[in-house]
Amino acid sequence: MSALLSARGLRLAFGGVRAADGIDLDVMEREFLAIIGPNGAGKTTFINMTTGHLRPQAGSITYRGVELLGRKPRDIVRMGVARSFQLPQLFTEHTVLENATLAIAAREGGWASLRPLLRPAWREEAAELLGRFGLASALHRRADALNEGTRKLADIAMAVALRPRLLLMDEPTSGVAAADKMAVVETLARVLRDEGVTAVFVEHDMDVVARIADRVAVWGQGKIAALGPPRQILSDPIVLRDVIGIPVGEAADAVP
Amino acid sequence: MSARNEFLLGLLGAALLVLLALSAPWLRFVLTVALAKGLAVLGILLLLRAGQVSFGHALFVALAAYAAAFLAPLLPEVALLLPAAALVAALGGLVAGLFVMRYRDIFFGMLNLALSMVFYSLLEKLYGLTHGTDGIRLPLPRVLGLTLEGAAYEWVLFALALSFAFGFAALVRLWLAAPLGQALSGIKTREARLEFMGVPARRVLLAAYILSALMAGCGGALVALTSRHVTPALAYWTASGELVFIAILGGAGSVLGAFLGAVVYELTRVYAAATIADAWQLILGTVLLLVILFAPGGLVGMLRGLLHRRPTPAKAGERPA
Numbered sequence: 001m002s003a004l005l006s007a008r009g010l011r012l013a014f015g016g017v018r019a020a021d022g023i024d025l026d027v028m029e030r031e032f033l034a035i036i037g038p039n040g041a042g043k044t045t046f047i048n049m050t051t052g053h054l055r056p057q058a059g060s061i062t063y064r065g066v067e068l069l070g071r072k073p074r075d076i077v078r079m080g081v082a083r084s085f086q087l088p089q090l091f092t093e094h095t096v097l098e099n100a101t102l103a104i105a106a107r108e109g110g111w112a113s114l115r116p117l118l119r120p121a122w123r124e125e126a127a128e129l130l131g132r133f134g135l136a137s138a139l140h141r142r143a144d145a146l147n148e149g150t151r152k153l154a155d156i157a158m159a160v161a162l163r164p165r166l167l168l169m170d171e172p173t174s175g176v177a178a179a180d181k182m183a184v185v186e187t188l189a190r191v192l193r194d195e196g197v198t199a200v201f202v203e204h205d206m207d208v209v210a211r212i213a214d215r216v217a218v219w220g221q222g223k224i225a226a227l228g229p230p231r232q233i234l235s236d237p238i239v240l241r242d243v244i245g246i247p248v249g250e251a252a253d254a255v256p
Numbered sequence: 257m258s259a260r261n262e263f264l265l266g267l268l269g270a271a272l273l274v275l276l277a278l279s280a281p282w283l284r285f286v287l288t289v290a291l292a293k294g295l296a297v298l299g300i301l302l303l304l305r306a307g308q309v310s311f312g313h314a315l316f317v318a319l320a321a322y323a324a325a326f327l328a329p330l331l332p333e334v335a336l337l338l339p340a341a342a343l344v345a346a347l348g349g350l351v352a353g354l355f356v357m358r359y360r361d362i363f364f365g366m367l368n369l370a371l372s373m374v375f376y377s378l379l380e381k382l383y384g385l386t387h388g389t390d391g392i393r394l395p396l397p398r399v400l401g402l403t404l405e406g407a408a409y410e411w412v413l414f415a416l417a418l419s420f421a422f423g424f425a426a427l428v429r430l431w432l433a434a435p436l437g438q439a440l441s442g443i444k445t446r447e448a449r450l451e452f453m454g455v456p457a458r459r460v461l462l463a464a465y466i467l468s469a470l471m472a473g474c475g476g477a478l479v480a481l482t483s484r485h486v487t488p489a490l491a492y493w494t495a496s497g498e499l500v501f502i503a504i505l506g507g508a509g510s511v512l513g514a515f516l517g518a519v520v521y522e523l524t525r526v527y528a529a530a531t532i533a534d535a536w537q538l539i540l541g542t543v544l545l546l547v548i549l550f551a552p553g554g555l556v557g558m559l560r561g562l563l564h565r566r567p568t569p570a571k572a573g574e575r576p577a
């Protein structure tokens with residue numbers, strides 16, 4: 001396996017806050033890499049830098065050997081790197097189906113044509129994809145009338161509709177009802193594995209991380225504090241204390 | 257409104273206009289000007305989809321009107337003058353658009369206003385070229401090589417205005433149903449997401465802006481050819497305000513609104529000017545207030561309510577502002 005994405009020496013400070021303080025990370029082809037860490041650690045900042053939304057003050061990010069820094073978000077998307085958002089970014093005047101269809105039109109380059117958005121081929125593809133996310137009953141609801149979990153899933157579906165090779169997801173399961181969470185995660189993982197997508201996802205639920213991540217990167221104050229397979233990381237007492245908030249003594253007892 | 261219903265309503269409206277124009281010859285002129293303004297209003301409605309209000313679109317009406325005035329002596333043929341003048345407006349839209357596209361909301365609106373006022377000042381001050389407020393008179397152009405006088409010429413322009421109204425209404429409908437038009441509403445609600453899908457949002461808006469300038473240009477050329485006299489007043493800010501007023505009056509939910517609004521506006525204006533000249537502004541203000549308060553869907557919204565035999569609450573997406 002080779003690295004699909006390589007970050008080296010990324011630095012970005014907002015005033016005195018070091019959101020990235022020397023990030024080195026290789027993301028391997030077809031792996032699922034989970035990013036965990038406390039709020040404000042710089043997880044979203046890493047996604048923002050990779051997708052062209054923020055420009056780091058130093059460092060480099062290469063994707064398939066090509067430098068990403070300095071490129072516009074839309075150029076990075078066209079190279080095969082898509083993202084979903086911590087706060088869903090849906091077109092609120094459109095229905096869920098139209099949102100996904102717009103993403104398909106964008107992928108096909110058909111956004112510039114005068115043929116109907118809801119042409120059968122795109123419509124069917126969008127409906128099928130949304131169905132896989134359990135959104136079949138929400139197809140014709142306007143995006144501003146959805147609950148948080150549904151918005152979140154629609155947001156991810158839009159990113160998946162772009163058929164990226166690398167997908168960055170910012171807290172994909174936050175807001176999704178606990179009862180549905182595992183089913184959604186399993187489906188998402190299956191969809192991505194089927195399509196050979198490499199995934200980087202920020203996640204607070206350690207059960208989700210344990211279930212689908214191949215590797216886990218622990219973020220702390222703009223640095224990667226630990227990196228390894230879930231079994232190792234999730235049984236590390238320091239990680240448990242800093243990320244999950246279990247005191248060291250208890251943690252040592254809790255994890256065999 | 258379904259495409260079929262809208263088309264049928266449009267046909268009905270066109271038939272009514274033809275009857276009106278037959279019944280009173282002076283109405284031919286008024287209705288041609290109304291349809292011409294409707295074309296410019298259609299452009300305003302297109303930009304409204306992106307949440308952007310241009311307070312300076314009379315710029316493109318005037319640009320085409322003056323282009324027609326300058327070209328008329330060299331090119332005295334309607335079939336050439338009209339497209340040439342409209343093309344000048346579209347080019348103006350491209351140049352202005354490249355600049356204006358960087359701004360949104362109040363800045364977008366005011367920048368358009370500023371550009372139109374600069375153009376107005378030029379028209380007024382460059383007396384040697386434009387004859388200032390006296391304006392320029394156009395010689396009577398030929399129509400496909402024929403020299404038509406009086407009623408025949410007026411009928412030709414009326415028919416042209418009606419055809420352009422249908423043609424551009426159909427084009428805008430297609431545009432709005434396509435990703436290119438749907439992305440306009442995406443600019444209003446979540447512009448950044450478009451970029452993260454690989455769609456250049458500014459280009460989406462620029463394309464709509466150029467189309468709106470082209471339509472305003474067709475309107476401006478028709479006005480110039482009909483009245484055969486152009487003055488800087490065409491570019492004055494009240495002319496731009498009038499277009500926005502008509503857009504709100506007609507309603508943003510349908511392409512019919514632009515023309516329904518323009519015809520009702522022009523007929524009322526001509527009638528009011530003849531009877532209660534002093535109170536015209538008062539009537540204008542009051543009507544605008546009533547429409548905004550009680551009929552946010554505009555005339556088209558009211559029409560739709562009548563057709564469905566129940567008041568349709570205006571959908572949020574169809575609110576004019």
Ligand SMILES: Nc1ncnc2c1ncn2[C@@H]1O[C@H](COP(=O)(O)OP(=O)(O)O)[C@@H](O)[C@H]1O
Nearest residue numbers: 014017018019038039040041042043044045046
């Ligand atoms: N655009 C920005 N401007 C200023 N400060 C920012 C910006 N983006 C992030 N930050 C700050 O950088 C730190 C890391 O933020 P973020 O990457 O969102 O953390 P996380 O996603 O891990 O919770 C926080 O202190 C945040 O306030």
Ligand SMILES: [Mg+2]
Nearest residue numbers: 043044086170
């Ligand atoms: Mg975050």
